[in-house]
Amino acid sequence: MMFRDILHIIIFNRKTILLVTVNTTVLLFLILIFVYPVTYNSTVTILPPENNTQFGSLSNLLGGQDMSSLFTGGFPNANSQLYSEILKSRTAALYVVNKFDLVKYYNADNVYEAAKKLEKDLNIEITKEGIIQLNVDVSTSLFPLFYGSKDSIKNLSAELSNCFVEALDKINREKMSSKARNAREYIESQLTQTKTHLDSSESKLMEFQKTNKAVALPEQLSAAIDAAAKLKSEIVKTEVDLGLMQENLQPDNKVLLGLKDKLQELNNQYNKMEMGNQDYLLAFKDVPELGKKLAGLVRDVKIQNEVYLLLQQQYYKEKIQENKDIPTVQVLDKAIPPLKASGPKVLFSSVAGGVFIFLFMSFIFVLEDRKLNIYNSEQKGGKIV
Numbered sequence: 101m102m103f104r105d106i107l108h109i110i111i112f113n114r115k116t117i118l119l120v121t122v123n124t125t126v127l128l129f130l131i132l133i134f135v136y137p138v139t140y141n142s143t144v145t146i147l148p149p150e151n152n153t154q155f156g157s158l159s160n161l162l163g164g165q166d167m168s169s170l171f172t173g174g175f176p177n178a179n180s181q182l183y184s185e186i187l188k189s190r191t192a193a194l195y196v197v198n199k200f201d202l203v204k205y206y207n208a209d210n211v212y213e214a215a216k217k218l219e220k221d222l223n224i225e226i227t228k229e230g231i232i233q234l235n236v237d238v239s240t241s242l243f244p245l246f247y248g249s250k251d252s253i254k255n256l257s258a259e260l261s262n263c264f265v266e267a268l269d270k271i272n273r274e275k276m277s278s279k280a281r282n283a284r285e286y287i288e289s290q291l292t293q294t295k296t297h298l299d300s301s302e303s304k305l306m307e308f309q310k311t312n313k314a315v316a317l318p319e320q321l322s323a324a325i326d327a328a329a330k331l332k333s334e335i336v337k338t339e340v341d342l343g344l345m346q347e348n349l350q351p352d353n354k355v356l357l358g359l360k361d362k363l364q365e366l367n368n369q370y371n372k373m374e375m376g377n378q379d380y381l382l383a384f385k386d387v388p389e390l391g392k393k394l395a396g397l398v399r400d401v402k403i404q405n406e407v408y409l410l411l412q413q414q415y416y417k418e419k420i421q422e423n424k425d426i427p428t429v430q431v432l433d434k435a436i437p438p439l440k441a442s443g444p445k446v447l448f449s450s451v452a453g454g455v456f457i458f459l460f461m462s463f464i465f466v467l468e469d470r471k472l473n474i475y476n477s478e479q480k481g482g483k484i485v
């Protein structure tokens with residue numbers, strides 16, 4: 101069938117097609133205005149998370165270096181994507197459901213069913229700058245013009261969006277606190293061991309000085325001991341870093357392998373110092389026997405003291421991190437009650453529905469005309485190709 105034939109059929113039946121189209125469009129318009137639920141949403145804007153916000157504990161342990169790329173792959177919006185996934189989680193949805201008792205609103209059997217429905221109404225977008233835009237679709241009941249609590253629905257849409265930010269901050273702080281607690285507990289065990297060794301070394305040194313009347317060491321030897329103590333404290337610090345990192349990273353991770361190489365190099369330097377390499381001020385093996393014993397005891401005390409001070413500083417850092425109550429999520433624009441509904445789009449939907457009805461009616465008449473032609477041809481004994 102040619103296009104002009106189709107056009108001729110539509111023009112010939114235009115009155116019926118237009119009548120049905122107009123009536124249906126008007127009916128659809130009235131349904132959308134008077135019957136169909138109205139949907140509101142209010143957007144809250146969240147700034148991209150700072151790199152050191154998520155991983156403060158581990159970055160402190162590694163000398164303050166940025167650890168975000170270690171967990172996010174180095175992509176600029178990876179931290180924002182992590183926030184987005186937390187917001188989409190069941191934990192975040194349950195937090196909002198329980199706070200606003202949404203089981204009744206969604207007419208759900210339990211909080212988990214309500215959380216699933218809430219997740220479907222949640223809308224999240226991430227801009228190319230990493231800014232997160234979040235809103236929740238909240239709908240009225242049927243016959244919205246006769247629904248007397250539109251303002252409450254508008255307020256609820258804003259409150260739900262802001263509540264998701266609260267949920268994100270709560271989950272984020274709990275995770276950070278958990279990481280800091282694990283680090284603090286690990287460092288605390290190392291601190292206890294170091295304190296025991298320090299007390300033992302101090303007791304041995306005092307006993308040796310009383311017995312042998314030895315009080316001080318030459319300045320050159322003291323300088324070498326100080327260097328050895330600092331080097332040993334760096335070794336222990338690296339060992340602590342490794343102990344924490346191994347719990348979170350794969351064995352073939354580049355950062356983990358780099359720390360192992362660093363530890364190996366530090367141990368090599370320390371062994372060279374003990375063996376009397378010419379690069380150092382004084383070889384411990386060249387010290388007279390009595391002085392050597394004194395030097396060894398003094399060195400042990402200084403090493404344990406350096407390590408103890410280092411671990412003590414880190415211990416209190418992690419303890420503060422574990423217990424601090426500072427918001428981790430920065431909001432650029434809070435959600436406020438919307439002035440206009442986000443749906444339905446009455447005019448657009450009505451026009452789109454009218455176009456669809458027009459095409460559908462045209463198709464019906466074209467199909468009927470084709471069937472009529474086939475019937476007439478069969479009556480005349482003609483053959484339709």
